[in-house]
Each structure stands twice: as structure tokens, then as C-alpha cells.
Amino acid sequence: MKFNFLFGRMAMKARVKNNKNILLSVGIITKNEEKNLPNCLEGLKPLLMAIPSELIIVDTGSTDQTKEIARKYTSKVYDFKWINDFSAARNETLKHASGEWYMYLDADEWIEDCRDLIAFFSNKSELACYNSASITIRSFVDEQMTEQNDFYAPRIARRFPDTIFVGRVHEYIKVRYQPRKYINCVARHFGYVSDNGKVLNKSKRNLPLLLESLDDPTTDLPHTYTQIANEYVIHGDIDKAMEYQRKGIDSLESDDIPERCALYHELVRLLCSQEKWDEALQIAQEYFSGKKTIYSTDVDIHLFLAIAWKNKNDPVKEQAELETYFRLRQLAEQKALDTADLLAANLCYTTVGYTNLAYFLYAILMNDTEPVKALENLEKIQGWNKVEPKVYIEMENSCVIAAKAWDWYPNHYDVISNDEEWGLQRREKMIEIWKNYPESRDSMAQALAKLDIQDDPFLLEVRLQQNMPDALETLEETLPTMSVTPYEINLLYYAMKENLDIDPFISRIDADELQDYIAVIDDWENAYQVITDYYQNYPNPPSLRGLRWKCTALEHILLQADVTDEVVQQNFISYVQSMTVLARALYKEPSEEALSIIPHVHRFAIYMGRAEAARRANKMAECVQYMVDAANEYPIMKHLVQAQIEAIRQDMNEALQQEQNRDAERASLYLQIKEKLRVLIEAGDFDNAAQILEQYQKLNPTDEAISYFWQKINNPVKPS
Template sequence: MSENKLLLTISFLVSNRIDTIGRLMESLRPLAEGIPSEIIAVDTGSYDGSIEVVEKYADKIVKFDWCGDFSAARNAGLECAEGEWFMYIDDDEYFEDVSGILDFFKSGTYKKYGMAAYEIHNYLGADMAEYSVSFRDGLFRIDNSVKFSGIVHEKVINTKGEKFTLPSFAHHFGYAYKSDEERKAHYTRNITLLKKAVEISPKDVRLMSHLIQEYRANNELEECRKAGEYVLNNLPVKENVNAYGWIVYTMALSAYLSKKDGALKEAGGLLDKYGDIPSIYKAAANFILLKASCENNSAETECAYCRKTIDCIKEFEADEKAGLEYKYMEINGSWVYGRLSVLCEIGVKACCKTGDFLLLGDVLEIAYSPKNLNREDFIDFMKSFLKNNAKYRNVIISKTAALRYDDDLEVLVCRALEKEEFGPALVQPFYDKAAVISVKKNMYNSALLKLAGRNRLNQEVILQEGTREGWDIWIVSSFKELTENELLGLKEGLAGTQYTKNALKKEGFEVTLERYIFIRAMFGTDRECAEMLEEYCACGLHYFRNYYHPNLFAEEDWVNLPSECRFLLWIEKAVEARRGGDTKECINILRKAVNIYPEMGKAVSCYLEDIQNEMNRPQTAADEFNKLGEKVKAEAEKFIAAGQKQAALSILEQLEKLIPGDGGVLRLKEKAEKL
């Protein structure tokens, strides 16, 4: 704790969570050390060793005799607080990163606000695979009127000022039960406390909504229904629209979960009777009914609920205020957008069964919306669906092509990936649109580049719209993910263009690819690496000699040329020395090359290893034949450099008869034919 005036008090209740308390304390350490603060732990009677862990970190430990009232325990910590602000958390939680909270205070942003909220990931298992997202108003400015209220599911009341949303989030394991008995015990405890609270405040809609939720979570579905009907028919629930919407949604969910005869009809009747709830809750309830209708195998009913759900989502999206209002609720935009893929998978199948292709267009549009948090799942579904349902392929592709979002890179990539199984011709238009956005907005999407490489897509649009510098950045940023085959596919896509506006520009793009194809080859054998280095050298120097004035190549050590070009010139001399049998000179030249362009140190090491392997290998007639072949190739390269096309082709055609399929000969022929 700092000796300066305290800015923040951090408080939490200590129960028996020895499994998470250490992670909580370590996650708070940067806050405690970064700003003037104190840590207050309220011990509610723990006995599993948690308090011994806390003692190493806490500034104050408050002993509290547990009385079944969470607010009373929270207020015990609040009463001891000396900070200007108060932050509360639980001992079954810990922060992923508190830098956002630190910045909130260090930057002075806190001075403009009265409270701040952070996100919570509520895990359903210790593996952290499945979770829901909620928000907590976990930080607030302290004054005499602020306190906690509610014996369970407590909340802060009487706060003043605007709310700030922090970028930090906490992991919460309170719902990650180790057994069904532990789960039931948790909900039974909450139900007991809530029933006690309701006896004291029978008209408190918020308490009743929590009780209804606990009944549902504990699978006490009949009690959930009775409590819900009581609230909706007897309390002024509409004054609290969030509680009203939540209760109707929970009752619809309970009716569905009951699996009794007429459950779907009962749940639908609830929505008809209490349909004036906020659109976000109507969307959630209709989504539940959509899933229920799937179990009845009724495509018409599925389409009906799919339409209702989409309409409710659009209504919610049209109201910007609603988005902000429900951001901190359990049913919020993230809840809905996290389920869009499931909604749309059901919708696509139902629309195709019923022939409702008008609805299909709306389903696809919302599926490809940037707000869909699981678009990749939908893409995987569509690939499989189109593959197994060829009769719907044309209508789906035509509906997809008509969608908006043509200026959204992620959407275009998704749509291109979806078409991949049906050949490059279908992928190319989406790739071209996405590639234009990539090069114009400097948005270097590695999935798009990998897609182009896998499908050998034509790179005409890249040559027209892009620059070599941008191409370099795109390749570099995606290099770790690009396979050698994908790099070769990009090279093929460049070679297949009809681009004639600027031949030198095209060569520059090819040089970049050759460089990284070569770098990828370094993960192969030393021989493969050596061959690729020589190919990269030949390709690169052809480009540089066309790009720069010949006089620069006549200067001593080529001092005014870029380092990559000088490196390749030395490599060219090293290759000549090697082919001429002067290994010692070759090695000396390679050392010079590395000093000029250290980035290629590993490449040169591979080349040296290949030389060493060659020296250690017993000489055979085949080796002598290969050496002779290399000398002939060197002569052909000289003819090419001098522009003597026919002379080069003549000796290469003869050599090809002796060593058919040799990659070096084929590449030299290609270069000669371009003269």
C-alpha cells in the first residue's frame, strides 16, 4: 500500500476457494503496485487455507460472521475503505489483465466518471471451453450514501455520475461445478436466501426475477412458471422493462425445457400474451422457440420462428439506445450475435426445404453480418451443406452474390472461403473484391492470401492496384501461416496474369515471392535450399538490372545499390566460383554476402552445408555429368544476359534431352523465351 492518499480500495469476500484465490491475488498485484491503493479481504469463515494465501497480499482482513447476507458482508469491507474509489470482485474470479484499469486511473479518466464496469466470463467448466458474458458495475466512487443492497445477487445503490466501460475482463468460475450435487447446493442456497428476501420485500420485481432464474437453473420448472405468472399478473413489472423482458424469456425457456406435451405452444402463448417486451428479449425467446421447433421436424414452423427472430434482431439493431441500454444485461447484443450461426444454419435448411428463398436472403445476410461472432462456424456448415445439397447450390450462390457488405473485408473473405470447394472460378470474384480492399486500406488478411495460394488465383488485381512495398508487407505479415505450396500457388497466380502495363512491377512482385519461397525452403534439405537460393538470385538480379541504371552495377562493390541487390550480386559470383570448381573463393564470397545482408545468414549457412556435403561425397560419373550440366547452364545464362535468345534456347534444348525434367533447365528456357 502506498503512503500517499489512497485512490482505490480493492475488496472481496473470502470463502473456500483455495483453487482460485492465488490467481486472484496475483492478478491484483499490478493494481496494488501501480496506483495508491489498498486490499481489503472480508473473511466470511473460510477454513480451506484461503485466508493464509490472502494474508500475504492484503492490507486489511475483516472478520465477518456469516449471516446469509452478501450485501452485509460487502458493506463490511466498504465501511473500512479509505480509497477514493472502491472495486469489488469475488474469490472465484481473477483478472486476465488489469492494464485497462490502471490506465483508467493513471490517465485521469476516472475524474470524469462516477462508476466503471468490467466484463466477466462466466465459465461452465474448469476447461474454460464454454462461458457466458456479463458486465459488472464493479468500480464506483465512494461517498456516504453508496452501499450494497440485496442479501443475494447484491447490487450497488446510490452511485452518482456517468459509467465508463473498462477494456479489462475477469474469469469467473462460480458456475464451474465439480459435481451435480455442488450445482444443486449452490442454487438451493440462493433460492433459500431469495425466498427469505421476497418475504421481506414481496413487491420487489428484481428479487422475483432472480428467484425465477434460480428456479429455472435448478430445473424447478413448475416453480419457475408459478413465480413468473405471479409477477406478470400481480406486480408492476412493466415499470422495470429489463426484469419484465427477462421473466418472459425465462418462462418461455422453462416451458421449452419441460419437454411436456404442448410445451412449444405454451411458450409461444407467453410471447403472444406478453409480447410488448424489449426486442432483445423477444429475439432471445423466439430463438429458443426456433430450437424447440427443430425437435418437431416442422420446417414451416422453423421458418416462422426464424423470421420472427430476425425481425426482432433488426428491431433491436435499429434502436441505438437499446444497444447501449442492454449492453450490461445478461441478454445483450453479444448473447444474440453469439448465436447467429446456429440461427442461420437452422434457417438455411428450413428455407431450402420449404422453398422460402425470400427468407433465405435475409438469413444469409445476417449470417455474413460482421456482427456474427461465429462466422467461421457458419462457413464450415455452408461448405458441407452445399457439397451435400447440390440442387440448392445455384440459388444460394445467387443470394450470396446479391448481399451487401461488399466493402467489408472479413465478409468477402468468408464468402470466398465458402465457395472454395467448387473451384477457383467461383472464388476469384470474391477474392478480387477483397484484394482491392486489402491493398487500398493496408488490411493484410493472411486467410485471404492463403486462399489465393491454395487455389492458384489470378493476381491481376493485385498488380493493378497494389505496390511492391504493400505486397512485401502482406507476404511478411502472413509468412508464418503460408505453406510452401501456397507460396508456389501465389507465384503461379502472378505468372498467369495478362498484366502488361508495367513488366518491371510484375517482376518486383515475383522477386518478393522468390525470396520467401527460398526462405521457406531453408526448412528443407541443404540441397533444396541451395537450389532455391540460386533461383532467387537469378530472379532477383534480373529485376534489379532492369530497375537500376547499368552504371550502378559498374561501381566498385556496387555501393549505391540496395543491400538485397548487392547480396544477390555476391551470391551470383559465389555460384560462378562453385561451378568453376573454386570452392575456396566461393566460401570467401559468401562471407562478404552475409556481411552485406545478415538477414540471409541462415540461407548462406545452408548453402555452405551443401558445399560441404558435396565435398564429402564420393565422386561418380553422375556427379561429373551434373557438373558438366551446370557449366552448360552457366553458358546459357550468359547468352540470356546478353539477350541472345536463340543461342540460349539451342543449348538448353540439347541439355534438356540429356537431363529431362530438370528444374533449372526449365526455368532458364522460360527466361530465354521471354527475351
């Protein structure tokens, strides 16, 4: 290496003699990269403008606008026939390079901030101390950039006579020149963002090339086995991936530190993913055996061990591994660990998902014994990546209660309210605490009062519960424009309780969604009385949807009520009246044929309307028959209809009994009158008898005895 270093410097001096102004050559290979290349080149602009440099682009057969875009940034654009060898294309860029230093990027990478790069190349004394440099490649797996992998890539090197790329796929500069500078510079890489099978197609291209390269005696076997295993992971063939990782481990030499770390790291990770816990523990022990240096890879492996011990139900060892993980992670973030492994290993501790998982596991361990510490770990979790939401929500809730951390939910309310997937469930837990733990309300209300979140139904509900100033006015103002979701339906409770006009809100609920929303009523306090009182004040909603809501709400509470209750029967009558109005608005007075094809609930309403008309006409038998027909059409209301029928029949029986009593009273009166007539006639008092008979004839004109009495009065028998 010393010889190469000296020879390289002399060769460089000789070569740079005619290119004194070129300090850095930047090489990029392209093919159909019109989407990515502008970002890549714009990211390089500050660097290229700040130091003496050149940009070299070698295109391997683009059919889009890639080369046209490239020529806007550099005149050094060259064509190269693709020969299924990435290192060959990279070496073509080296062929055209004249800078003392060489740096390479992919077209789908772009640098976030060039300032540290510029500082490095601008500091001649520092530059003289190094022969290579690494930057951080941050590979994203989604376009939202929520999940990423970081690794240190040796992308910068002095140009020596032996500077050459090797590796048909995942190419790299053959000699890793030392000493190396680690530059705090991040290049975002989007080559592995899932895009309609793009990643898999890349892997299908790469895998055969890597397998073929195994026949080349100059191939770096540990490196190649690592890459082959990675490609099999993309293909979903985990067993094959682990097979090549083991082959890679068997091919290691003592100085293959990056590949050793990468191979053991991925093998332990995949064994855990396959729930092969004992094998994972064995391979991890093999990795740590005899190793004195602590690498960044160790951070991840301790997390994998924690997962294994958790699944083997050993919380003591799980906790020990997690605490080691957090301790080493802190050292890694402080750049206090050896990072030679980062030249090959893609570590997990830098990703959101595995970071979440570590905090989540530790929170579960602390849940029962140290709820405050558990909450501290939950607070560090970002999103739901690698976290089971239902477990998180239940654990969060139990820790809040155990720790009496009443301001927890309000302090995290901005995150909760913006979480469309699980925010509602967390708000519901918050409401449960509010309802079930009165001691929580002061702290929660004070914390919530500080929030400046507009149009939030829960915050408005809290204000209404606390009778805060202007809460009712705000509700009345927002009802006409409020979003229609099951949660906003809760606010109808307060609107109905205060007799506000709810029709502007109700009239926007789609009929198909009505039944789902109406179930919210079950959570209302004293819902039956609130709904009953409201529709006594607002018996006739102005819109059909408002009428439908009234019918559905009344039906919902009626089905859960005691049918013998007088108020229930009044509500049922109100329900039937509104259902009849609704049905007739929809169908007028349908014919018997039309009646047979309309929904059962509307047939029920039509029959009940006919029953009411018969009742008003005092056709009680007909009324009862229509009610029987109605009950048969809508059986869920049969018990309430039956109660109405029984009431009608009872009224009919009482009326019949009263009529029978009146008939008996009349018969007795008639007998008394006729006896009076007989006495008067026998006494010869014909004038009084005639007067009484005239009145009696009006009372009971069909009595045959009347003619007999008139004959006696008009033809009296003279005494002998």
C-alpha cells in the same frame, strides 16, 4: 438522488482528507478459495499498481490456505463470522474501505485486461463525469471455456453515505448511481462451472436464503423473484421457475427495466424449452407491447420467437424473426442498443450455443432455395453446441452439391480433420462427392494440394487417386507406422493393388478388431480381383496376424462370390491352406478332446487339413468325410465346401468310368489274344503261340485259360 449525490461528495471529501492517496478500494469476500484466489489477485495487480488503491479481503471462515494467499497481496485481511448473508459480508469490506471509489469482485473471477480500467481511473476529467461503472462478467459453464454468458455488472461506484449492499444472496449495491460508465473490461467468472454437483450445492445453499428474504418488507421483489427462478432452473424444476418468473412480472414497477427484461427473457426461453409455443408467443407479445426502447434482450427474444414459429411450421414468420434477430444482434455488437437490461439479464446471443442455433436455423431455411447463403451461415457455426450434427452434415453435403461449391470441404479441412467426433462422417461425404461427381475433382484436388497437413490418410488417398508424385512412395514409407483405424484400412487397397508389403501394417491390428476393419473392403473398387491378385503374389504372409488378415479378407470376398467361378475355387483352396497353417500354428495337431473345445472356425481348418492329407494319400472317401465334418463345424463355408466335395466326387466318378472303360478294353484285347492262340495252336504253330502266351500271362496272370493253353502247346494232339 441529487441530495444523495451532493451529500455523498461532501462526505467523501471529509472522509478522504486523511487518505488522499486512495482513489480506489477493491473489496473481495472469501471462503476456501485457495484454488481461485491467486488468479483473481494476479489479474488485479496491474490496476492496483497503476493507481492509488487498496485491496481489502474479508474472509468468512476459510479452513484452507485462502488467508495465507491473501496476505501475500495485502495486509488488509479481516475475519467476519458468516451469518448466511452475502450483503453483510460485502458491507464489512465497505466498512474498511477508504477510497473515493469502490469496486468488488468474487474470488472466482479474474480480469483479463486492466488497461481500460486503468485508463478510466487515470482520466480525472472523465472520472468526474460518472458516479458508477459497469464491467462485463463473463460466466463460463465449462472448464474448456466453450460456453459462456455475458452481462454488464455495476461493480464500481463512488462511495456515498448510502452506499450499501442489499440482498442476502446475489447481493448488489442498493442505489444504482447515475450516470454510469460502461468500461470495456471483462472479468472471467468460473463459479458456475459444473464440478461434481458444486453448482447444485451452491443453489441448495442460495434458494432457502432467497425464499426467506421474501418476508423482508425491504426486499427488492422483482430482483429476488428473478434470482429464485434462476435457482429453480438449476434444480431442474422448470415449472417452479416459471411460477416465480410470473410472480416477478406481477411485482414489476415502471422503472424496473433490468428485472423486467430478465424476467420476460427467461420466461419466454423456458416456455420454448418446454415446447409451449403458444404461451411463448403470448408472453413475447406482452413483453413487446407498448415498449418503445429496444434493449439487448430483444435480440434473444426474436430468436426464441423464430424457434417457436419453426415448430409451428410457419417459415415466413420464422424467417422474419431470424432476420430481425440478426439485424438487432449487429446493433447490439456495435453497442447501439440500450443496455440497461444487462444489469440483470444473462443474454444468450453472446453464447456460442445460441449463436450456432441461429445460424443453423437460417441455413435450414435457405437450404432448398439459396444453398450458397445456407453455406455462408453454416460457415459461421463454431462446434456442435446446440447443433444436430447429422442434420448439419446432410444439409452441408446437399448445399455443397447444389451450389457446386467443390472447394468447401478442402477449405474447411483443418476443422474437419481435427473433429474427432464427426470429422470422419464429413470426410466420408467429401469422398462420396469425389467419387460421384467427377467435375468436382480438379477444384478439390487443387484446394487439397495447398493443405499442409501431415499424416492425413484421406489426403494421401486423394494423392494416390490422382497419381500425384511420390504418393506411392509415401504410402510405402508410412505403412509400418500408420495409425490403425477403419479409415487407414482404405489405404491398404492401394498398397495391395501395387503389391506393397502390407504385413508391417496388418501385424499391428488386434484380432478382436479385425472383423470391424475388414468391412471396409466392401467400399473398395474391384476388391475381389485386387485381393485375389495380391495373394497370388504374396501367398504366405510372414506373421500370424498377416495370415489371419489374409484368411479374413479371403473369407469376406468368398462369401459374396459365385461358387461356380473357377477363380473362386482357387481362392477357396488358398483360404483353406492358410487357415490350416494358422490353426496348426495355434494348436499343432490337437487330440479329439482338444479339438472339441477350440473355436469352430479352427475346427473347420483342422478338418480341412486332414481332408487334404487324405486326398494326397488318394483316400478319397476319407477326404470327403473330413470335408463334411468341416462344413458342419463352420456352416457359412458349407456351400464352398460342398462345391469341393462335388468336384471330388465328379473326379471319382470320372476315374471310375475311365477304369471301367479300360477294363472293357482289356477284356476285348484278352479275347482277341486268346482267339489268336487258339488259331495258332490249331495250325500247329506252337512256337509263336508260346511266345504270345508268355506275354499274355504277364498281362493277365490270373486268367485260368492260361494253363489250358500251355497244356495244348506242351502236349499237342497228333493228327489222326
